[in-house]
Amino acid sequence: MTHWLPDIKTGSGPLYIRIADAAEAAIKAGTLANGAKLPPHRDLAFDLKVTIGTITRAYAVLRERGLVSGEVGRGTYVQGGMRQISPSVDPVTSAFGGTRALVPPSGKLRFDTTAAVDVGQAEIIGRVMMEIATEHPSEISSYTRTISPDWAEAGRRWLSQGSWAPDPQNILPQLGVHAGVNAVMAAVTGPGDRLVCEHLTYSQVARSATLMGRRVVLADMDEQGVLPEDFERVCAREHPKAAFIMSSGQNPTTSCLPLSRRKEIIEIARRHNVWLIEDYLYGGMIADGVPTLAELAPDRTFILNGLSKSVAAGVRGAWVACPPHMAQRVRLTQKLVSGGLPFLLAELSARLVLSGAADEIRSRVLAELAVREQAARTLLAGREFRSHPYLPFLWLKLPEPWLSGTFKQAALDQDVLIDDEDEFKAGRSDRVFHHVRVGFSEGRDRSISIAGLKILNRILDQAPTGESAVI
Template sequence: GRGTFVKPNGAKQPDALPDVYRLDSAAPDAGAGEIVSLATPGVIELSHNEPSLPDYDALLRRSLQQVAAKRGLQHLLGYSRTLGDPAHRAAAAQWIGRTGLAVAPEQLIVTAGAQQALAITINAMAMPNETVMVESLTYGGVHENARLRPVRMEAVAMDEEGLRPDALAAAAKRTGSRVVLVQPTIHNPTTATMSLQRREDIVAVARRHDLTIIEDDVYGFLVRERALPLAALAPERTVYIASASKCMAPGLRVGWLAAPPALIERFADSLHALSVNNPRLNQEIVRLWIEDGTAAYLVERLREEAATRNAMAGEAFAGLTMRSNPASLHCYLELPEPWRPNDFTAQALGQGVRIASCTSFVPDNRPNPPPWVRISLAPAPGRELLAEGLARLRGLIDRGPETRRRAVV
């Protein structure tokens, strides 16, 4: 009288992951439909840092079966506490601790990715039309959030290590801004990474001018040996943002915001206004991955793949100026004269390769943007397509814009 039950694929349930380097083999899909790619047909997509590994299929299947085997699943479908479930916040604190930042679960809010965490922070920390200081190159999500609030962005000069302390001090004095957004580890797009001394210098400026630091550390988990986060050096004034997108899987849309205790309720109100709360099923999968070692396994795999792909880019662009990091999911390439970034990006798309011009990262719409482009090396697409895309880009650089225009005509 209990109805009919269907067994999952395979004769037995997957075993728990005993260590971070073993994966159970996946049972084949029975009649499963093909997953449709969002990429433009015929175009090699090198404009998004979207990590993707072949292990995802087996890992997600195992995790979903583990969740399904539990009792009381209905709690995953109801409203959660605005700050996030205690178990999810505890797992996040454990994961963030890998960076050297000790943070209590009570200081954490679980968000729908780093983009939402950034929106929450800007909404809570800056009044409309107030000035927020940002790096002279900063990724597009910052621009979008600034327009939504809206806030003014004040571009602060950078060097090979990232944000310059002297330029930050001058901008704070000139504008009266009290908030600075900085990406100190594998900066997007330049891949610049601050030394410990540079981080200490930035903190000293923030204390001298009473600034709140928003630290974007989405790529920090991929660096094996790294300096302490700014939040570890100045916990009293730093809002720390991280996510599972670049170190686990982007489609999970799980991020974390850690802040001084006095600010948590303000951020909770901001999150509630934006989305009431966030889906808990994805958060449960991330919790499982953190606790059973899957997350650490994925980070190791992504590190290895990133190192291989950075080496491929270095070979493809030999003789040119390229900035990269062995753990980076992208490289930053300087175009030789007479190339201009938008012209090169447009002509690269004509060659079937989509990349990002540096103009996508310029917050102040300067008339003469630097002649650089960002090229994604993320694990999707595969290595063969990446090699083909890099070869097409190098060929276009070597031929030059005038040759390319005549060929189009």
């Protein structure tokens, strides 16, 4: 075994990326020769005063870069006869890329995605696209300069919940919910302003905010969502301009804010003059009947929903309903941030909704998700997890002695890609949840999804061993 100790005081990005970068530099310099055995996870973790999970993730990055190979029980070795690989991770990728590989490894079961299930929607979408190309050749060949009333009406229908519907004058089509959130952030905040996020959330919004020069501050949460008392504390201490909240079907925990708590959050936001950005992408799928933040506080809430999880992720269709007099401002920031909206995708999204095709596809997607979720309940009987029949993922609590990152690596070793809890942390947090998110919407053949769940269940029955051991 080679005695090697990287310097992690230099470099940028998370600790595991610094360790991986240091190992890559040592391999290229010849300090770590071909065939050299890297220190065991436990030994290196002890020497560096970091967790074993951090070393596991660092070694996983090295494997993804093609620099090392390993076998359980034998250790991790510098790959002999290295192939050419992509350049070392740059600071931007390290800081904002999250825990997923930018290019996922091939040949794996994708349980790290929650895109809409393939129920044959491509045929419908293809037919509608052909109609648009035939009827609007000039609009397709030019830039989109106006917003069709049909686009706003489609957004009104898709954003409506129960008896409530937003005003079409305040609705803008977007190139996906994520892009819409970015446009809203750019409209209501400036560089240095603070955005409140829960400890666990769709963290790519937090990374986008940081990349745009905003500062993310965390509010604590429990099994029902963000805690009003901690939201109050953060607002009083940090003076944020906006808060990003997934009020129903929260990703990754599946939680739904009770009505009483929603009212508390709104009252706190009013007192501290905080804009609310409500991501209702999953909430629209479960339709729990609880009034949205936008219904309760339309004067300060931006609500967004789209097609990616329930109709087709590749369409990237979405809409935002803005508070009165804010739509034009968001439209401008949308253009500046994203370059503008493609006519084809905006028209396609609107036609799918207005024709009823989107509702038909969504019904089929939700029916398939319900079957898969029930299969997960059967296969994981006795395990502790949270799920919903109409959500494409579950939030799985890991038994002792599993850690989130270690279990993710064990799943990867069995050719299953899942997300550990770090993927959903919006910022530095001392909280440890010991959970992983398991998505099961990938693929048209549900037997593949069931096979992946069986693999994960078998791994749960095993204690971590070999190079992933945690004792």
